[in-house]
Amino acid sequence: MPDYAWPDAEHRTLIGKRTTRVDSPLKVSGQAKYTYDVHRPGMLYGKVVRCPYAHAKVVSIDTSAAEKMPGVKAVQVVQGPGSNIHWAGDEIVVVAAIDEGTAEDAMRAIKVQYQQLPHLVSDAEPPAGSAQEQGPLSLDDIGDMFDNQVPPRQIVSQIQQYGLSEKPTDDALKEMKEDGAPDEVLEALRSATIHPEAGKGTPSNYQKAATQTTGDPDKAFAEAEVVSEGLYGIPLITHCCLESHGSISEWTDHDHVFTHISTQNVSGIAGQMAEPLNIPATNIHVHQDNVGGGFGSKFSPDRWGIFTAEISKKADGKPVRYMLERDAELKVAGARPSAYARVKVAAKRDGTLTAWQSNSWGTGGPGGGGMPPIPYVFSVPNQRLEHTAIRNNIGPARAWRAPNHPQAAVLTMCALDDLAAKLNMDPVDFFGKNLNLTKARENTYREELAVAAELMGWKEKWHPRPQAIDGIVRGVGLSMHTWGGRGHASDCDLTIYPDGSVELKMGTQDLGTGTRTCILVVAADTLGIPMEGIQLLIGDTNYPPSGGSGGSTTIGGVSSSTRRAAVDARDALFAKVAPALNAEPDQLECKNGRLSVKGDPSRALSWKEACSKLGAMPITVRGKNPDRSKPPDLTNSGVGGVQMAEVEIDSDTGVVKVRKMVAVQDCGFIIDLKTAETQCYGAMIMGISYSLYEEKVMDPTTGRMLNPDMQFYRLAGFSDIPELVVHMMTGKGYDERGVIGLGEPPVISPGAAISNAVANAMGVRVPFLPLTPDRVLTAFEQKGRV
Amino acid sequence: MRPFEYVSPYSRKQAISLLGPTWGNTEVLAGGTDLLALMKDDVVTPKRLVNIKDIADLRGISSDAQGLRVGALTTLGELADNENVKKNYPSLSEALLEAASPQIRNMATIGGNLCQRPRCWYFRNGLGLLPKDESGKELVEAGENRYHAILGNQGEAKFVSPSTVVPMLIAYGAKIRLEGAKGKRELPLEKFFVIPKTESEREHDLRPNEIVSEIVIPPASDLKAAHYEVRQREAFDWPLAVAAVTLKMQGSNVQSSRIILGYVAPVPWPSPEAEHAMSGKPVNKETAQKAADAALAKATPLSHNAYKVKLAKVAVDRAILKAAGGTA
Numbered sequence A: 001m002p003d004y005a006w007p008d009a010e011h012r013t014l015i016g017k018r019t020t021r022v023d024s025p026l027k028v029s030g031q032a033k034y035t036y037d038v039h040r041p042g043m044l045y046g047k048v049v050r051c052p053y054a055h056a057k058v059v060s061i062d063t064s065a066a067e068k069m070p071g072v073k074a075v076q077v078v079q080g081p082g083s084n085i086h087w088a089g090d091e092i093v094v095v096a097a098i099d100e101g102t103a104e105d106a107m108r109a110i111k112v113q114y115q116q117l118p119h120l121v122s123d124a125e126p127p128a129g130s131a132q133e134q135g136p137l138s139l140d141d142i143g144d145m146f147d148n149q150v151p152p153r154q155i156v157s158q159i160q161q162y163g164l165s166e167k168p169t170d171d172a173l174k175e176m177k178e179d180g181a182p183d184e185v186l187e188a189l190r191s192a193t194i195h196p197e198a199g200k201g202t203p204s205n206y207q208k209a210a211t212q213t214t215g216d217p218d219k220a221f222a223e224a225e226v227v228s229e230g231l232y233g234i235p236l237i238t239h240c241c242l243e244s245h246g247s248i249s250e251w252t253d254h255d256h257v258f259t260h261i262s263t264q265n266v267s268g269i270a271g272q273m274a275e276p277l278n279i280p281a282t283n284i285h286v287h288q289d290n291v292g293g294g295f296g297s298k299f300s301p302d303r304w305g306i307f308t309a310e311i312s313k314k315a316d317g318k319p320v321r322y323m324l325e326r327d328a329e330l331k332v333a334g335a336r337p338s339a340y341a342r343v344k345v346a347a348k349r350d351g352t353l354t355a356w357q358s359n360s361w362g363t364g365g366p367g368g369g370g371m372p373p374i375p376y377v378f379s380v381p382n383q384r385l386e387h388t389a390i391r392n393n394i395g396p397a398r399a400w401r402a403p404n405h406p407q408a409a410v411l412t413m414c415a416l417d418d419l420a421a422k423l424n425m426d427p428v429d430f431f432g433k434n435l436n437l438t439k440a441r442e443n444t445y446r447e448e449l450a451v452a453a454e455l456m457g458w459k460e461k462w463h464p465r466p467q468a469i470d471g472i473v474r475g476v477g478l479s480m481h482t483w484g485g486r487g488h489a490s491d492c493d494l495t496i497y498p499d500g501s502v503e504l505k506m507g508t509q510d511l512g513t514g515t516r517t518c519i520l521v522v523a524a525d526t527l528g529i530p531m532e533g534i535q536l537l538i539g540d541t542n543y544p545p546s547g548g549s550g551g552s553t554t555i556g557g558v559s560s561s562t563r564r565a566a567v568d569a570r571d572a573l574f575a576k577v578a579p580a581l582n583a584e585p586d587q588l589e590c591k592n593g594r595l596s597v598k599g600d601p602s603r604a605l606s607w608k609e610a611c612s613k614l615g616a617m618p619i620t621v622r623g624k625n626p627d628r629s630k631p632p633d634l635t636n637s638g639v640g641g642v643q644m645a646e647v648e649i650d651s652d653t654g655v656v657k658v659r660k661m662v663a664v665q666d667c668g669f670i671i672d673l674k675t676a677e678t679q680c681y682g683a684m685i686m687g688i689s690y691s692l693y694e695e696k697v698m699d700p701t702t703g704r705m706l707n708p709d710m711q712f713y714r715l716a717g718f719s720d721i722p723e724l725v726v727h728m729m730t731g732k733g734y735d736e737r738g739v740i741g742l743g744e745p746p747v748i749s750p751g752a753a754i755s756n757a758v759a760n761a762m763g764v765r766v767p768f769l770p771l772t773p774d775r776v777l778t779a780f781e782q783k784g785r786v
Numbered sequence B: 001m002r003p004f005e006y007v008s009p010y011s012r013k014q015a016i017s018l019l020g021p022t023w024g025n026t027e028v029l030a031g032g033t034d035l036l037a038l039m040k041d042d043v044v045t046p047k048r049l050v051n052i053k054d055i056a057d058l059r060g061i062s063s064d065a066q067g068l069r070v071g072a073l074t075t076l077g078e079l080a081d082n083e084n085v086k087k088n089y090p091s092l093s094e095a096l097l098e099a100a101s102p103q104i105r106n107m108a109t110i111g112g113n114l115c116q117r118p119r120c121w122y123f124r125n126g127l128g129l130l131p132k133d134e135s136g137k138e139l140v141e142a143g144e145n146r147y148h149a150i151l152g153n154q155g156e157a158k159f160v161s162p163s164t165v166v167p168m169l170i171a172y173g174a175k176i177r178l179e180g181a182k183g184k185r186e187l188p189l190e191k192f193f194v195i196p197k198t199e200s201e202r203e204h205d206l207r208p209n210e211i212v213s214e215i216v217i218p219p220a221s222d223l224k225a226a227h228y229e230v231r232q233r234e235a236f237d238w239p240l241a242v243a244a245v246t247l248k249m250q251g252s253n254v255q256s257s258r259i260i261l262g263y264v265a266p267v268p269w270p271s272p273e274a275e276h277a278m279s280g281k282p283v284n285k286e287t288a289q290k291a292a293d294a295a296l297a298k299a300t301p302l303s304h305n306a307y308k309v310k311l312a313k314v315a316v317d318r319a320i321l322k323a324a325g326g327t328a
């Protein structure tokens, strides 16, 4: 049996070292092509009529004037009369024309009449008594749960508890299965109690989830030595992908489609387009070279991906391009749900956590949204959790880098930090004292806390919360997080040609995370040749399928399939070459492009000479993940991370500056240290943005987003980014766990760490992110000054 | 963007003759950093665009006895880097360098900076300069007014005047020269800004067929000056409050001063109250604070922007102290 295991430290040439990204030169010189850059011959331009109202019914649509305009090639109604529209900016009609200007003129010539309906765009605390108890679930509710990535176990228990308001049809079940619904949920749906009378009345905007109780919270609070209460929250923000969503689709013949799409899910797109387009998935060719950000919002072709292809068909199959405009991108292409909570936590005087109670609420748009996993990281023994989902017209939600975890971190770590302050404990000691409640990751966190404290200079910087403040104040804060990150299913084909050239094909994508680089690191290290000797082809459905890049599953998937393919290809080559070197295959090794007999470097061939022994036929092998026939398992799940932030606040203006951030992160066995570190840098920058600036601002009267642009939807600029320090945990205790994903974990903690640093600086909590001057000043006023 | 006619005259006269007598049909195009964005967003929809960038005599910086003459087409970057400006009006140079980004400063003209339209997010989203819903409800008052006016906001206009440079120009005593169908005029710069009362009015005393030709800044060698912005991001950002101050000293006391606030009202907001408070006083923490309080004494914040009163005070206070500490 070949040894697929990751090589140990002495036997690695590239793996675990620092390799600069292979695509950096292309990117910094502007040569890298994104979907946005694609221009196809004869291409038409799509434009979309969007509903200006946050909640409305489409009454009538008149496209006749637009259809007659010269240069307009096709017009298609997306949501016709009778459709209910749940957010401002939703798609109503699409047009395709010979250029953007004509398409825009046509769009303006379309007359749509709406009946306006009452809307709600606020996610403020539900008024007392407004929340409805959860009744029987509709199939839409189930769909929302999938969208919000509620764990299957929880969906099943909800179905069993509440029943359904309608019996799911076989078609509906089939569709859910195709969308990836697990069997246990399908089974629960099939056997659910049906309450046909439910689902009749008008549903409230406020939906109460069942109270979850663990242990005996009442007793624990009654016996508590110290109790801290507080209000915490994190707003709804957008993904703000710098390359907006969109695609260019064309019909290459009457039943074949070619799509360029900005996606995190190259191999998964065709399957989702097949049914709406009514052609087999095999007839849909999807291609993407580079993607300018997805962050969880680009797994589906989306409604616009489908109608681009549909309208292309109407326009004789000509390529039609529709990339979302900036304002549309911010209004409709997804958002991270908000989460707020009133939290009460209790501990013994020595800092031992004893009880947690939370009343949380939040919105993910019309679907409401579930409760984040609170209390986060720490399994507090006695808990009571109440949650109200707000269904409103703020726009649709999508997975946002580590779905639900940044919210959970803010609600939990800020509440715990306030408790530590009440106990007069240094948070490092307080969190450290309760690490037994983190279960599996206890040792990881303990080591990481120590490293982070050292790198931050925590001992010198931390101070008890001040009584009074004046001028510039400084403080430090910390947070902890966890994530899964097991590698997804991934197939690849590796071919060694007789001339020595090597090709690796995989239907994955590089989100800018360094996936290309990491695949090449694994392949080159395993084969023993330089990375430049391998041609890597990704981003196309002509290559073996590899999973979507979500849940931090890519690195584990692609590195594992590549490793298996490279080991098998190398061994196949050794078998062919061994006779020429008068050796057994297992006596051979290849390093730096030289294939030799172990321990006898004189018996050697160059890579090229060795490959020439293949004769006419190249070697092609398929690498797979998972592959139980080729152990060991090369990937794993479960990481821990600790982050610390230092802030400086001008107490007269309330302006917060982050001065330093430290990220200490484990992700098992690291393929490329440099790209691993850059994930953490990027995540901290994104974290500073959402902690200080980002917010989807909605106008209560019109229900529209007021900042769908880059001037008031603020992101951190260069000068807002402080010293960032990253430390990756490696070596014993980490390396042997296998490869684990990293894309998401480091973006979870910044909000809580920065908020805690602000509380440490000011002596008072600013309840909600973003930590804007008005909020900081309000908190200062409440506290009183010197 | 909607279709429009594009004309590019070579003289002021030609330009003026190509401009229409009422707002709505024609617009002057200078650097385009504001106007093109407004057109793409369908907020401003001219039928004809009159490009003035080919009019050579709208360019250039010179000085004469009246002071510094700055052609309307001078870019913010050119003005900031001008040796004369750096030496004699350093606080203007500083205000310019804090504005926008290097790329924008290389395109944006000073004339366009004076005439740029408000950043109010209701206006920029096509809901109007004095935004209302169908029932006549004032959207800003009922809505998200965290960045809106805290002074001069008793009428329907609630936006804030957008230029961060103008307060400093006014503090230095700048005048604006205009040329139009009815001839030439000159105004103190502060008089160029007006609070519109109806949706069809604009926020400038600029006629539709008039162009800004130049600004003149009187000599400032006897002034101490400073510009201060409170803003959230260090990278390019619209400020939350701006103050520009010039002080004329007599010994260690202030003889006279100009104290102009920005981002607090629909117009740049000179504060005679603060100027009065400083008059005859030495500059110290206490007097600066009193002047700041006086400047904001009549503030009428909206539902979500009371914090701006505090920030505007800080801006005035810090600008006064900074001016006294500096030289010009």
Ligand SMILES: Cc1cc2nc3c(=O)[nH]c(=O)nc-3n(C[C@H](O)[C@H](O)[C@H](O)COP(=O)(O)OP(=O)(O)OC[C@H]3O[C@@H](n4cnc5c(N)ncnc54)[C@H](O)[C@@H]3O)c2cc1C
Pocket (backbone or CB within 6 Å): B027, B028, B029, B030, B031, B032, B033, B034, B035, B036, B052, B072, B073, B098, B099, B100, B101, B104, B107, B108, B109, B110, B111, B112, B113, B114, B115, B116, B117, B162, B163, B164, B165, B166, B206, B210, B211, B212, B213, B236, B237, B238
């Ligand atoms: C990203 C960004 C950041 C910015 N930051 C700042 C900042 O910090 N501080 C600040 O003060 N400004 C800032 N601005 C605004 C910028 O200064 C203005 O957009 C610019 O000065 C306008 O000049 P322009 O030549 O590009 O004008 P245009 O866009 O061509 O015109 C703007 C308006 O002025 C009119 N106009 C222009 N010239 C004349 C003239 N000579 N006579 C009559 N009317 C005229 C036009 O008709 C139009 O209505 C920023 C802009 C951007 C895009």
